[in-house]
Amino acid sequence: MRGRIVGAGVAALLAAGCGAEAEPVAVPPPAPVAADVAAASSGGACRLLDFDVIEQHAGFRFDVAAASETGDSHTCVVRAGRAALPELTLTVTETSIDVATFTADVVPEKAAKVSGLGQRAYQRTTSAKGALGPVEEVGWLAAGGRLATLRYATPPDADKAAAESLTTTLIALAKQLDTATLHP
Template sequence: MRARTWLAVPAVLLAAGCADDASPVAVPAASRPAVVAAAASSGGACRLLDFAVIAEHTGGAFDVAAATDRGDTHTCVVRARGAALPELTLAVTDTSIDATTFAADVRPRGAAKVTKLGKTAYRRTLPKAAGTGPVAEVGWLAAGDQLVSLRWTSPRGTAPAEVEKTGGKLVALAKVVDTRQR
């Protein structure tokens, strides 16, 4: 039985063309499929965000998310792969303040009041800073006793009027962020 096996091996190799042919075999390059993980896979406050929902409400295409937790504050930052800006940041902090205290102590002076968002809310546009363009911000006191803010930091050279429009889009996004999921 062993003799037959030893005789069969060379016959198979010859039949396969491996005997005297030393030419290289062309192997196609393995293509790596692009894997886009959901924002929620980063954990923390990123569990409250979805790239498709962000794009639907803001028009921004993001595919990278990172989360961090420090004490009672949970933060998520989303960006487009390979680009530092624009950047969307969501911060959620547990709190015991009420709507009156929020309006007096948290809402920035000059910020516009936003209706139908949490217990009370505001929106504002901040001027450009070193290395960035203007920033749109929406902040609110969520029903689950949490201070929440969404900030859109634009790239350098972005017109303030464009960021003001983005602020309105952030309000729409804020209205679908369910902080009770955290």
């Protein structure tokens, strides 16, 4: 008798559990994991940049880097998150020009001379144009046959004085970059 009662109880439990399917449990998707990736991991000219060094010398923080290489030119663009501007662009191109050719053919009109950077260097600030605000640019003829340019593009609502105030910080950052270590 006991066996029949236990058997009936087990059968009742099994029937109750199998008769209705359980509702699926909604599990929220896992939160995206933010990873702090070094600019150098993008390759190209980004190997010369470090987000902490940029912040230390220039006073602004970027956390996204993208590199491009075309022929003898290596470029790195860094931005903050998904924002298109501001952006900092470093371009390094292998070259055989000398200081005289750099001065005559590369240095833009109305550019100011920069001392203590490469063999010869300049800085200039351009006015806002199109979707870009003013752009601060530092260019130099580096040792080892390298032509380098560091540009900071501001948002369209920035004024020219804001871009010009970056001159000293961009020059300090440029002096930290060892373009000779960039290999094709």
